[in-house]
Amino acid sequence: MSLSDLLKDDIDIHTRDNLANPQTFERKEVKRRFVNGLKKEAMNKLIPTLPPITTDLYIIGNGSGAEIKHGNISDAFDFGTFIPHLVELLGNVDIVAYVSTWAMNRNHALNLLEMLDNGNIKTLTVVTDPYFTTRESAVANTLIEGIQRHNQTFLTFKNHVKSICLLAPDGRTVTVTGSANLSSQPRCEQYILTTHPDVYNFFVDDFFEEMINRNVQK
Numbered sequence: 001m002s003l004s005d006l007l008k009d010d011i012d013i014h015t016r017d018n019l020a021n022p023q024t025f026e027r028k029e030v031k032r033r034f035v036n037g038l039k040k041e042a043m044n045k046l047i048p049t050l051p052p053i054t055t056d057l058y059i060i061g062n063g064s065g066a067e068i069k070h071g072n073i074s075d076a077f078d079f080g081t082f083i084p085h086l087v088e089l090l091g092n093v094d095i096v097a098y099v100s101t102w103a104m105n106r107n108h109a110l111n112l113l114e115m116l117d118n119g120n121i122k123t124l125t126v127v128t129d130p131y132f133t134t135r136e137s138a139v140a141n142t143l144i145e146g147i148q149r150h151n152q153t154f155l156t157f158k159n160h161v162k163s164i165c166l167l168a169p170d171g172r173t174v175t176v177t178g179s180a181n182l183s184s185q186p187r188c189e190q191y192i193l194t195t196h197p198d199v200y201n202f203f204v205d206d207f208f209e210e211m212i213n214r215n216v217q218k
């Protein structure tokens with residue numbers, strides 16, 4: 001049929017009918033959950049249980065944590081992978097969490113918000129560098145909106161500290177520091193994991209809470 005035929009007065013090409021019902025489409029994040037599952041397996045092999053407070057774990061990643069790699073990632077993990085694994089080892093409910101990173105990818109941002117939604121994490125404080133909010137604005141906005149929805153704390157300042165501090169309701173603590181951000185890691189990275197409460201208190205009191213208090217006082 002030609003365009004001139006379509007434009008004839010006796011042919012109505014505009015329907016006045018609407019959809020009978022509203023339509024929805026739910027796209028499950030299968031890829032993210034698949035990658036999370038593989039990295040969880042890697043963490044289970046690497047850290048099956050928490051070490052005693054007398055033992056610190058020194059860990060070197062082999063650079064296979066990049067999420068774009070789906071060849072042989074049976075041993076792949078990255079800095080953000082520590083959080084859900086350690087939260088689970090601490091009881092998986094009502095955990096107090098402090099997270100410091102230069103930047104963060106979408107996968108880890110969604111994981112943090114999911115743990116807040118599910119009650120695995122009760123209190124969450126995230127501090128980043130301004131780079132994250134300016135250069136990764138879409139991810140940052142998603143994270144900040146979720147944190148604000150739960151009345152949690154987000155702060156940005158000139159920051160390159162990479163630290164995760166977790167506190168369980170029974171008083172157990174875990175602190176992880178390292179060279180990596182909360183993103184995929186295509187390079188070798190080093191981490192130190194300790195359950196000693198003195199290290200947790202040092203990072204929380206002298207870094208996280210110190211910077212929060214400075215911001216509140218301004």
